[in-house]
Amino acid sequence: xxxxxxxxxxxxxxxxxxxxxxxxxxxxxxxxxxxxxxxxxxxxxxxxxxxxxxxxxxxxxxxxxxxxxxxxxxxxxxxxxxxxxxxxxxxxxxxxxxxxxxxxxxxxxxxxxxxxxxxxxxxxxxxxxxxxxxxxxxxxxxxxxxxxxxxxxxxxxxxxxxxxxxxxxxxxxxxxxxxxxxxxxxxxxxxxxxxxxxxxxxxxxxxxxxxxxxxxxxxxxxxxxxxxxxxxxxxxxxxxxxxxxxxxxxxxxxxxxxxxxxxxxxxxxxxxxxxxxxxxx
Amino acid sequence: xxxxxxxxxxxxxxxxxxxxxxxxxxxxxxxxxxxxxxxxxxxxxxxxxxxxxxxxxxxxxxxxxxxxxxxxxxxxxxxxxxxxxxxxxxxxxxxxxxxxxxxxxxxxxxxxxxxxxxxxxxxxxxxxxxxxxxxxxxxxxxxxxxxxxxxxxxxxxxxxxxxxxxxxxxxxxxxxxxxxxxxxxxxxxxxxxxxxxxxxxxxxxxxxxxxxxxxxxxxxxxxx
Amino acid sequence: xxxxxxxxxxxxxxxxxxxxxxxxxxxxxxxxxxxxxxxxxxxxxxxxxxxxxxxxxxxxxxxxxxxxxxxxxxxxxxxxxxxxxxxxxxxxxxxxxxxxxxxxxxxxxxxxxxxxxxxxxxxxxxxxxxxxxxxxxxxxxxxxxxxxxxxxxxxxxxxxxxxxxxxxxxxxxxxxxxxxxxxxxxxxxxxxxxxxxxxxxxxxxxxxxxxxxxxxxxxxxxxxxxxxxxxxxxxxxxxxxxxxxxx
Numbered sequence: 118x119x120x121x122x123x124x125x126x127x128x129x130x131x132x133x134x135x136x137x138x139x140x141x142x143x144x145x146x147x148x149x150x151x152x153x154x155x156x157x158x159x160x161x162x163x164x165x166x167x168x169x170x171x172x173x174x175x176x177x178x179x180x181x182x183x184x185x186x187x188x189x190x191x192x193x194x195x196x197x198x199x200x201x202x203x204x205x206x207x208x209x210x211x212x213x214x215x216x217x218x219x220x221x222x223x224x225x226x227x228x229x230x231x232x233x234x235x236x237x238x239x240x241x242x243x244x245x246x247x248x249x250x251x252x253x254x255x256x257x258x259x260x261x262x263x264x265x266x267x268x269x270x271x272x273x274x275x276x277x278x279x280x281x282x283x284x285x286x287x288x289x290x291x292x293x294x295x296x297x298x299x300x301x302x303x304x305x306x307x308x309x310x311x312x313x314x315x316x317x318x319x320x321x322x323x324x325x326x327x328x329x330x331x332x333x334x335x336x337x338x339x340x341x342x343x344x345x346x347x348x349x350x351x352x353x354x355x356x357x358x359x360x361x362x363x364x365x366x367x368x369x370x371x372x373x374x375x376x377x378x379x380x381x382x383x384x385x386x387x388x389x390x391x392x393x394x395x396x397x398x
Numbered sequence: 399x400x401x402x403x404x405x406x407x408x409x410x411x412x413x414x415x416x417x418x419x420x421x422x423x424x425x426x427x428x429x430x431x432x433x434x435x436x437x438x439x440x441x442x443x444x445x446x447x448x449x450x451x452x453x454x455x456x457x458x459x460x461x462x463x464x465x466x467x468x469x470x471x472x473x474x475x476x477x478x479x480x481x482x483x484x485x486x487x488x489x490x491x492x493x494x495x496x497x498x499x500x501x502x503x504x505x506x507x508x509x510x511x512x513x514x515x516x517x518x519x520x521x522x523x524x525x526x527x528x529x530x531x532x533x534x535x536x537x538x539x540x541x542x543x544x545x546x547x548x549x550x551x552x553x554x555x556x557x558x559x560x561x562x563x564x565x566x567x568x569x570x571x572x573x574x575x576x577x578x579x580x581x582x583x584x585x586x587x588x589x590x591x592x593x594x595x596x597x598x599x600x601x602x603x604x605x606x607x608x609x610x611x612x613x614x615x616x617x618x619x620x621x622x
Numbered sequence: 623x624x625x626x627x628x629x630x631x632x633x634x635x636x637x638x639x640x641x642x643x644x645x646x647x648x649x650x651x652x653x654x655x656x657x658x659x660x661x662x663x664x665x666x667x668x669x670x671x672x673x674x675x676x677x678x679x680x681x682x683x684x685x686x687x688x689x690x691x692x693x694x695x696x697x698x699x700x701x702x703x704x705x706x707x708x709x710x711x712x713x714x715x716x717x718x719x720x721x722x723x724x725x726x727x728x729x730x731x732x733x734x735x736x737x738x739x740x741x742x743x744x745x746x747x748x749x750x751x752x753x754x755x756x757x758x759x760x761x762x763x764x765x766x767x768x769x770x771x772x773x774x775x776x777x778x779x780x781x782x783x784x785x786x787x788x789x790x791x792x793x794x795x796x797x798x799x800x801x802x803x804x805x806x807x808x809x810x811x812x813x814x815x816x817x818x819x820x821x822x823x824x825x826x827x828x829x830x831x832x833x834x835x836x837x838x839x840x841x842x843x844x845x846x847x848x849x850x851x852x853x854x855x856x857x858x859x860x861x862x863x864x865x866x867x868x869x
Contacts, residue, residue, distance in 0.1 A: 129536075131533040131536075132645075132646065134529075134532055134533045134536055135529045135532070135533070135645045135646075137532075138528070138529055138532050138818075139645075142815075142818055142819055142822050143822065143826075146822065146823070146826040152562035152563055152565070152566070153562060153565060154562050154565075155562075155565055155569075155572060157572075157576065158576070183520070184516050184517045184520035184521065184663075185520040185521050185523065185524040185817065186521075186524075186817070187517060187521060187820070188521035188524075188525065188816070188817045188818075188819075188820025188821050188824070189813060189816035189817050189820055191820060219666070219667050219670040219671060222503065222670055222673075223503070223504075223509065223512050223513075224517075226504075227513060227517075250674070250678075251670075251674070253446065253449070253450045253671060253674050254445070254446035254447075254449040254450055255449060255724065256724060256727050256728055257442050257445045257446045257449060257723050257724065257727055258446045258449070258450075260433075260442055260727055261439070261442045261443055261446050264433070264434060264439060264442075265439070268439075268443065269446070269678065270678065271677075271678055271682060272677060272678070274504075275504065276677065306728075306732075306735075309731075309735045310727075310728060310731035310732055310735055311727070311731065313735070314731040314734050314735050315424070315433070315731065325813055326560070326809045326810075326812040326813040326816060327809055327810055327813040329579075329809055330579060330583050330584070330587055330802070330805055330806050330809055331587055331591075331806075333579065333580060333583070333584040333587060334584060334587050334588040334591050334740055334743075335735070337580075337584060337588075337743055338739040338740055338742070338743035339739070339743070340735055340739055346809075347560070347809075347812055347813060347816055348812075348816040348819070348820075349560055349562075349812070363823065366823065367816070367819045367820065367823055368562055369562070370815075370819040370822070370823075371560065371561050371562070371812065371815060371816065371819065372561040372562050372563035373563075374815040374818070374819065375557045375558070375560065375561040375563070375811070375812070375815065376561070376563060377532075378532055378535060378557065378811060378815075379554060379557060379558075381532060381535060381536045382535055382536065382539055382550065382554075384536075385535075385536045385537065385539070385540060386540055386541050386550075389540045389541075389542070400709075403711060403712065404711045406714075408715070408718075409714040409715055409717070409718035410718070412715060412718035412719055412722060413718045413719075413721055413722035413725070414722065415722065416718075416719055416722030416723045416725075416726055417722040417723070417725040417726035417729070418726065419726060420722075420723055420725075420726025420727045420730060421726045421729060421730045424727075424730035424731065425730065440690045441723065442723070442727070443690055443691070443694065444690055444693065444694045444697070444719075445719060445720060445723035445724075446694075447675075447679060447691060447694035447695060447698060448694055448697055448698050448716060448719055448720055449720055450671050450674065450675060450698070451675075451694075451695065451697075451698020451699070451701055451716075452698070452701045452716070452720070453667065453668050453671035453672070454668065454701070454702065455701055455702070455704065456664055456667075457664055457665075457667075457668045458702070458705060460660070460661075460664055462705070476653065476657075480653050480654075480657050481657075483654070483657050483658070483661075484657040484658075484660060484661040485661070486661075487657070487658050487661035487662055487665070488661040488662075488664060488665045489665075490665075491661065491662050491665025491666055491669070492665045492668065492669060495665060495666060495668070495669025495670070495672075495673075496669055496672060497672070497673055497676050497677070502669075502673065503669055503670055503673040508666070508669065510626075510630065510633075511662055511666065512666065513630070513634075514629075514630045514631075514633040514634045514637070515633060515634075515637055515658065515659070515662050516659070516662050516663055516666060518634045518637055518638050518821065518824055519637040519638065519640075519641055519655060519658070519659045519662075520659065520663065521638075521817060521820060521821045521824075522637070522638045522641035522642060522821045523641055523656075523659060524814075524817050525642075525814070525817040525818040525820070525821045526641060526642065526644055526645065527814055527817075528811075528814035528815055528817060528818045529645050529818075531810075531811065531814055535811075545796075545797075545800050548797070548800050548801065548804065549800050549801075549803060549804035549807070550804065551804065552800075552801050552804025552805050552807075552808065553804045553805070553807045553808040553811070554808075555808070556804070556805050556807075556808025556809060556812075557808045557811060557812065559808075560808065560809070560812040561812075577759075578801065578805050579805055581759050581762050581763055581766075582762055582763075582766050582798055582801045582802065583801060583802045583805040583806070584763065584766075585762060585763040585764070585765070585766020585767045585770070585798060586766050586767075586770050586798045586799050586801065586802030587802060588740050588743075588744065588763075588766070588767045588770075589766065589767045589768075589769070589770025589771045589773075589774070589795070589798075590770060590774075590799075590802070591736050591740055592736065592737055592740050592741065592767070592771060593770075593771055593774040593775060594736070595732055595733070595736035595737050595740075596737070596775075598728075598729070598732060598736075599729060599732075599733070602725045602729045605721070605725060606725070613717065613721055614714050614717065614718070
């Protein structure tokens, strides 16, 4: 007995679903087009806070993103870093990069290389910015680092003692920092609990889209000052800072893939109700 | 002696001591018993190094597992030659990654492994899940009842809020999505967060008082 | 492109496509990729931790002995008793210290971040903020928090003078959670798609695109070819009647 179109649709091989998604993700990279992007309140608050940082501020950028999450966070990570270096140039701010997991020892190094700010490329490394390695040991390690930075990281990532870096003069513990940022794909719990709660340091999060709803209570309660979410947040920050990069290239693909998923779910529901109406289920 | 050392009471007492010490030190202002006291710093440094020293557990476990597959020439769960390849890559990565000679974490060979193998492949590994998520969304995410319909509607609105294409339908999509995210969803998340924290407190108390000892149990053939 | 850049581009594209080949079916490219990735990551993690221990702990100790560091390094060896069947129990001491200090350091602060700060910021004005929408939003937030907590905490039977109102509030909590999970799922989809787009962007970069098309075609041809061969092998043989009619 031949099956109705609805039954065939309900039993469709998943390879065809994968094919639809492949087409949706490859299309914007072959046929280039752009859609208008409205800046959200979250991204604007993040940008405004950074833009209004006072002169001579000391900013610490925690890197807590895994290799896997970097595909999504590259846009917002690089856009934020560029904005921080702009603050360094215009307002004499000091920028300290530090990893919170093993993946984030080499990741900031790779990013600095991309921006032409690696010590091999830029002889002024260490004067106003430094990458001081990573903090092992989870919450306990972070708590230790906050009390004495040199106890956990006596040298920077390339082995130079911190005392020999001009940027680290007078910076010994968390109380010497004016702002803390975290690019994260695994949660803001460690920074909130070990940095914000004990020391009341202002905190900006650059979060993976997954974590944005869960972080909103912290934002609302004041423990977090501002939040940038996912690839869209990165694209919006690029537009605000006028440094168009990976985010704006990739955001169009977000539209096509989301439309594909919505179309699949609508077809699935139509199929379900059609089969129900025909008494097949 | 080993009979005494095997008793669970000693590790439970250690867990309780360290947990209570850390909690009291945070809230105390006594110079010898505060977060900044030398004893507290020493204990935290000790715990930090202890945590880092656990790095070898996964390494040795994987080595033992796949060496066993190679020795026994197994066909399941994967043919033994794949395990041999795994051990080979593990050995190469370790040799070029350890801090000796011209090698180390910052050396060119490990940077190559990191930037052209680990970074792109781990991203792809997690991205593969998106295909299965699309397939699951097609087969499972059906508006069978009111609750599923509301959940589906919320998902659609948020997806259209996150994608620039949603703005072509009008500003109301973004406004509704933002309202859902910052009002009912935020309230629900807050409720979940508070209840989760209460659960964590209760679990911590159970672990301190020795009622929860699951973390001390090892694999069945290794436990007592 | 230099030779190193070519090898880097080839390895990157080949690795990514081997992982994605699993979307067609399980195959040797996928197996190669997973085994390489697991081994590479575990080896890398071990090396980066050893690097920190060596540079931040061991080398400073050669200049000035630190007794705490020495004891911690020796205590860290207790972890490895896990692999010794006879003295497995010794590993519990290291585990107990690690778990205890983790609990203590987290619980002390999570009480403020996840309980008191959250409850304090739920104490909102429900009327008279000067903005009708603001009043409405505050009511929704307070209702959402209160009802979801009731749903989780008050698991009494929804009967009687006390149980019935708890039942109504729990029902509202359930609906709030449904909205919450719907919104969360929307963001999860966004996140996963962003991961996919990020890796595909990597594949379509100018230095990678030639390898992408070439390696992609080879892997696809291999997968479709083996699929067709397997289907030919599994087609049913002629029945004996047919064989009798058409020998």
